[in-house]
Amino acid sequence: MAGDRRGQMKKPYLNAVILGIISIFSYMVLFSKQEIVTSITTKGGGYAALPILAAFYFSFIHGAFASNILSLLGIEAAKKKK
Amino acid sequence: MKKGFSVLVILILSMFFVSAVFAGGAPRGNFKKGTINAVNAGGDTIVFIPAGSKEQMTIKIDTSVVHDEIVLNKEVMITLEDKEGAEVVTNITTMFIGLDLKKFLFILFVGFVGGLVSGFIGSGGAFVLTPGMMSLGVPAAVAVASNMCHKFPKAMVGAYKRFKYGQVDLKLGLIMAVSATVGVQQGIKVQEYIFNKWGDAGSNLYVSLAFVFILVTVGGYVFYDAWKTSKTGGEEKTSKLALMLQKIELPPMIHFKTANLRISLWFTIPVGFATGLMAATIAVGGFIGVPGMMYVIGAASLVASATELVIAFVMGFAGSIKWALSGLIDIRLTLLILAASLFGVQIGALGTTYVKDYMIKVVMGSIMLIVAVSRGLAIPKYLTDLGLITLEQGTVDIMTKASFIIMAIALLIGAVIILSSMIKGMKKEKGMKMVTSHGKI
Numbered sequence: 275m276a277g278d279r280r281g282q283m284k285k286p287y288l289n290a291v292i293l294g295i296i297s298i299f300s301y302m303v304l305f306s307k308q309e310i311v312t313s314i315t316t317k318g319g320g321y322a323a324l325p326i327l328a329a330f331y332f333s334f335i336h337g338a339f340a341s342n343i344l345s346l347l348g349i350e351a352a353k354k355k356k
Numbered sequence: 357m358k359k360g361f362s363v364l365v366i367l368i369l370s371m372f373f374v375s376a377v378f379a380g381g382a383p384r385g386n387f388k389k390g391t392i393n394a395v396n397a398g399g400d401t402i403v404f405i406p407a408g409s410k411e412q413m414t415i416k417i418d419t420s421v422v423h424d425e426i427v428l429n430k431e432v433m434i435t436l437e438d439k440e441g442a443e444v445v446t447n448i449t450t451m452f453i454g455l456d457l458k459k460f461l462f463i464l465f466v467g468f469v470g471g472l473v474s475g476f477i478g479s480g481g482a483f484v485l486t487p488g489m490m491s492l493g494v495p496a497a498v499a500v501a502s503n504m505c506h507k508f509p510k511a512m513v514g515a516y517k518r519f520k521y522g523q524v525d526l527k528l529g530l531i532m533a534v535s536a537t538v539g540v541q542q543g544i545k546v547q548e549y550i551f552n553k554w555g556d557a558g559s560n561l562y563v564s565l566a567f568v569f570i571l572v573t574v575g576g577y578v579f580y581d582a583w584k585t586s587k588t589g590g591e592e593k594t595s596k597l598a599l600m601l602q603k604i605e606l607p608p609m610i611h612f613k614t615a616n617l618r619i620s621l622w623f624t625i626p627v628g629f630a631t632g633l634m635a636a637t638i639a640v641g642g643f644i645g646v647p648g649m650m651y652v653i654g655a656a657s658l659v660a661s662a663t664e665l666v667i668a669f670v671m672g673f674a675g676s677i678k679w680a681l682s683g684l685i686d687i688r689l690t691l692l693i694l695a696a697s698l699f700g701v702q703i704g705a706l707g708t709t710y711v712k713d714y715m716i717k718v719v720m721g722s723i724m725l726i727v728a729v730s731r732g733l734a735i736p737k738y739l740t741d742l743g744l745i746t747l748e749q750g751t752v753d754i755m756t757k758a759s760f761i762i763m764a765i766a767l768l769i770g771a772v773i774i775l776s777s778m779i780k781g782m783k784k785e786k787g788m789k790m791v792t793s794h795g796k797i
Contacts, residue, residue, distance in 0.1 A: 301695065305455075308688055312452045313431075316389075318408075318683030325505055325685040326676055332691050333509030333698065340699045341517075344706075351521055352709040352785055 290342035297336045386436045386556075387497050389451060389683065392428055402426065402445065404434065407683070417445040433495040437556075449495040452686055459492050463689065464696040466764075467506070469771045471697030475514045475704020476774045477720045478664030479642020481697070482507065483727060484767045487760055489689060501679035502689040508672030510697045515665035517705035523658050525614035528649070529666025531621065532628035536641060536667055537674060539632020547636060557741030564738060566637050567731040574647050575724025581651075582717035590712045598654025615655040615663070627652050628667070635671055642668065643724055650717075657716040658708060707774050710781025719770045726766035733759040 304311055315325045344350070389407040396403070396414070404413045418439070426448055435447035453459070466488050470481020482503055489499035518524050551559040585592055598617075606620035627648035635641030642664045649660035679685050708716065733755045739745045740752055 301691070304688060304691060308452075311687060315680075315685065315687045316407075316451075316683040318681055322677065322680035322683070325680050325687045325690065326673075328687055329505050329509045329676070329690060329694070332694055333513055336695060337509070337513040337698045337702075340702055344699070344702055349703065349706065351706040352781065 285346055286342045287346065290339065290346055293335060293339035293342060297332075297339045300332065300335060387495065388434050388436065389431065390434070391431055392426060392434075392448070394428065395423060395426055404445075407431070415445050416442060417448075421445060421448060433498065435495075449493060451495065451498065452688070453493045455688065455692075460692065462488070462492065463692045466767075467693035468696035468700040469767050470693075471510055471514075471700025471702075472704040472707075472774055473700075473719070473723070473767060473770045474510060474665070474668070474697070475517070475701035476661070476707050477642070477704075477716055477723070477770070478514075478646050478661035479640055479668060480723060480770065481767065483640055484763050485693065487763065491760065494686065494689065497684050498686050498689075501676075501682070501684035502686045503693070504672060504679055505676040505685045505687070505690040506693040506697060508669050508676055509694060510701050511665045511668035511672055513698055514701040514705050515662070515669055517702055518662035518665060518708070521662075521705070521709055522614065523662035523708065524666060525612050525655065525659055525663045526666060527610070528612045528615055528624070528653070528655065528659075529663040530670075531610070531624050532631060532645065532649070532663070533667045533670035535625040535628025536632035536635065536645070536671055539629040539634075540636045540671065540674075541632075542629075543633040543636025546633075554742070557738050561735065561738035561742065563637060564731045564735050566634075568728050568735070570634065570643065571724045571728035571731065574643065575721050575728060577651075577721075578647055578717050579721025579725060582714045582721055585714040585717070586712075590714055592656055592713050594654045595651045598650075598652060601652065602654055612653075612655070615649075615653070615659045617654050619653055624653060631667060632671070641671065643720075646720060656713060658713050661708070661716050661720075662705075703778075704774060707778035707781075710785065711777045715773070715777050719773050722773065723766045723770045726769060727763055730759045730762035730766065733762065 314321060315328070388404070390405050390409075391407075393403040393405060393412065395401075395417075401414050401416050404415050405411070406413065415434075415436070418437070427450060431451040433449050433451050434445045435449075436443045437446045438444075455463075466481075466485055470485055473480040485503045485506075486496075486499045489503065490496055494502070515524055515529075519526070547559060547562075550562045554561075594617075598619075601623045602617060602619045604620060604623075606622050608621050609618055610621050610624065611618045627645070630648060631641040631645035634644040645667055646657075646660045646664050649655045649663060650657055653660075655663065676685070736745065736747055737752045737756055740747045
């Protein structure tokens with residue numbers, strides 16, 4: 275609840291911008307180097323860690339970016355559950 | 357005592373998790389990754405080099421394979437089938453599809469809607485994403501693997517959000533996840549037995565029959581219960597079965613704080629086991645897990661759907677490691693789905709704070725019943741493949757297409773119900789806020 279009130283007072287503009295830049299940059303790297311990325315991540319064996327780590331990395335960066343964007347748009351959880 | 361229990365749960369969980377990843381080896385499938393070097397003069401064989409090997413293999417190709425579509429010296433996936441005692445290539449697909457704008461937007465859209473539904477009811481989306489990606493030309497194994505790899509980060513973000521809203525029962529989720537991993541292994545064994553005995557068509561028929569039976573009975577009950585709750589004021593009541601089971605003092609009794617109930621571990625394990633069994637069979641364990649937590653264990657729909665995300669995370673993570681070890685995850689597809697589903701899952705999660713609890717049952721029941729119709733339409737195709745009935749190819753094609761369209765409609769209807777009830781809830785809260793602030797003035 276305290277977090278919600280803080281969120282209402284201060285919108286996370288800076289966080290959204292920084293995370294947005296990192297997220298877009300990461301996606302740009304992924305798609306501009308798709309041939310290298312797909313060949314390395316499908317080698318199996320020890321390379322299996324790469325797609326898993328990539329999924330974690332994007333979920334943290336892009337997930338936090340999405341959360342901030344939703345807050346900026348005013349899409350937040352209800353203060354009191356019905 | 358509490359610390360000891362947590363350590364024990366983590367230890368057991370890790371043990372089952374590791375065994376779930378490594379048991380059974382690579383995922384089942386009669387497919388091979390590699391490159392095609394040449395198509396022989398007569399056009400009835402190809403020279404194939406499996407990935408990670410330098411050895412050339414000459415394999416016969418089926419008459420159904422279109423020669424013009426065979427791409428040379430590019431990574432492909434070939435599907436092999438036993439025909440008259442020899443392995444024959446029945447399908448050749450490019451391992452990594454080219455992503456044009458249309459495909460890009462399609463994946464983003466389905467990813468968003470799937471995420472929205474998952475965030476709200478705890479599961480869903482996968483059943484449309486996998487066939488959806490296959491319709492774009494992605495090989496079946498790659499579609500399943502890439503979809504699985506997007507499931508665990510999405511579930512993690514959804515579970516985190518709903519944990520913040522106080523809806524996740526972590527202890528229940530972990531116990532369910534442990535028993536579900538055992539269920540998955542048994543489910544795979546059943547699948548393998550059926551596959552070995554009746555082949556691909558038999559396996560597909562079994563999956564579809566299980567799908568239809570479970571979705572109609574469980575989905576029908578969930579929908580009926582939601583309708584009954586809405587008629588009686590919208591307050592959820594614990595099921596009689598759960599109340600009866602909670603009264604049975606069979607040690608160890610476990611207190612689930614967020615779910616606000618006390619029940620024997622021995623009644624919790626079978627629900628998790630069934631969830632895993634279904635996850636291995638119909639790929640949507642949540643369709644058993646969430647109703648199981650609601651009607652057998654006695655958790656509220658809000659807690660059950662949120663806790664399902666913890667189970668989805670653990671199972672998705674184990675599954676992804678398995679697929680990654682086989683080198684079948686197209687990370688571009690995984691991350692593209694995530695780009696939209698991470699928005700969807702968070703909107704779905706916060707949507708639960710605006711609606712009446714029984715709306716989770718309404719969405720889940722509706723999706724399950726519509727998907728049942730979709731899977732029902734797929735059955736005649738498998739019966740034809742097994743030679744049990746005769747149907748014209750044109751009719752089979754129409755039914756297969758209709759099956760996919762109805763499945764997509766199920767997901768869309770779920771999304772529309774979620775968004776409309778959420779917007780209604782948001783407007784109501786805004787109205788209440790305005791009344792309060794005017795009252796203060």
